[in-house]
Amino acid sequence: MPPISPAEPGLRTEHAPYPERSEHPEYSESPPRPHRAHAVDAAPSERGAAGAKGVLLPALIVLVIGSIFVSVYLAAFHAPQPHRLPVAVVGSSQTLGQVESALDTAQPGGFDVQGYPSPADARAALEHRAVYAAYIAAGGTPELLYAGANGTGVSATVTGAFGAVAKAGGQHLTAEDALPASSGDTRGLSVFYAAFGVILAGFMFGTTTYQLAPRLEYRWRMLSLLIFGALGGVMVALVAGRAFHALPGPFAGIAGVVALMAMAAGGATMALIRLFGPAGVSLSSVVLLILGNASSGGILPADYLPGWLHPLHAILPVGVGVRAIQGLAYFRHDGLAPGITVLTVWILACAVVLYLRDVWSVQARQT
Numbered sequence: 001m002p003p004i005s006p007a008e009p010g011l012r013t014e015h016a017p018y019p020e021r022s023e024h025p026e027y028s029e030s031p032p033r034p035h036r037a038h039a040v041d042a043a044p045s046e047r048g049a050a051g052a053k054g055v056l057l058p059a060l061i062v063l064v065i066g067s068i069f070v071s072v073y074l075a076a077f078h079a080p081q082p083h084r085l086p087v088a089v090v091g092s093s094q095t096l097g098q099v100e101s102a103l104d105t106a107q108p109g110g111f112d113v114q115g116y117p118s119p120a121d122a123r124a125a126l127e128h129r130a131v132y133a134a135y136i137a138a139g140g141t142p143e144l145l146y147a148g149a150n151g152t153g154v155s156a157t158v159t160g161a162f163g164a165v166a167k168a169g170g171q172h173l174t175a176e177d178a179l180p181a182s183s184g185d186t187r188g189l190s191v192f193y194a195a196f197g198v199i200l201a202g203f204m205f206g207t208t209t210y211q212l213a214p215r216l217e218y219r220w221r222m223l224s225l226l227i228f229g230a231l232g233g234v235m236v237a238l239v240a241g242r243a244f245h246a247l248p249g250p251f252a253g254i255a256g257v258v259a260l261m262a263m264a265a266g267g268a269t270m271a272l273i274r275l276f277g278p279a280g281v282s283l284s285s286v287v288l289l290i291l292g293n294a295s296s297g298g299i300l301p302a303d304y305l306p307g308w309l310h311p312l313h314a315i316l317p318v319g320v321g322v323r324a325i326q327g328l329a330y331f332r333h334d335g336l337a338p339g340i341t342v343l344t345v346w347i348l349a350c351a352v353v354l355y356l357r358d359v360w361s362v363q364a365r366q367t
Contacts, residue, residue: 085303146176254329268288
């Protein structure tokens, strides 16, 4: 769908007709009635690129965005490896050193080995997602606790790595999935697909609202964003949670986080369009759909991301939203408070940008 961006907000004047002074002299001394100004968006311009520019520019823009998509996703997932993935080890200090040395030899920089005093502490850390696996070597036979809810990629990484550690010591490893994924989410990817759909819907809402209602007043556009987010949250919670049993978290919590994600994505798209015009649509697709979804942690945790992509996980709407949803569903609310905070900041910041562009700038030109 080719995006249509609104022009700068302008003034629309309305005045009721009144008699000509020449025909009604009794009105000749009356001052003219003031015009009434309304802060609304101007209609989109019908003019656009033509000639060679019109032929080449759309193709070039789409090819650039496509190249960014391919490059980012291949860089992140063509051969994913963990980068200091936190894991717990329960045992003596000598055992801790041996495990750390063995893991670093097999995969340099892949794991961050942390010692825990007891199996109960290690299990609690796993349940709160402070670690992704717990290697318990305090007894005779080593045992590995892992969380299948982290996805098959993480499970394969930790079982393979610690299986090699036990084998090198001449022992057989016993593995337990302490936090299995939901029966409706056997590969642990449902949260990624749900989040991708929410961000895509937010992007489409942000562009469509200006296509279908270019003159909509600020307050009504904000109400539309609120309704979109609320209905989107309920829909995803119903479909993913109740229909497919893919997200076992509380219905209200999942719906609330998804609603914030949808509003943040929709608001960001609108704000970028109002700041950069047609280029804002392309910029929004790169930031939200490509960088945001690639760094979301829905396919693999952020610890698997390249160093240049990893920081985006904690600041873009989809990354903080995915972690909050996973925390609600499996990991004792891990990431919930930071996620709500970051998403709220995004929504408020976008609302301020839209207010400044659609209301304040119009009022400033009136004075």
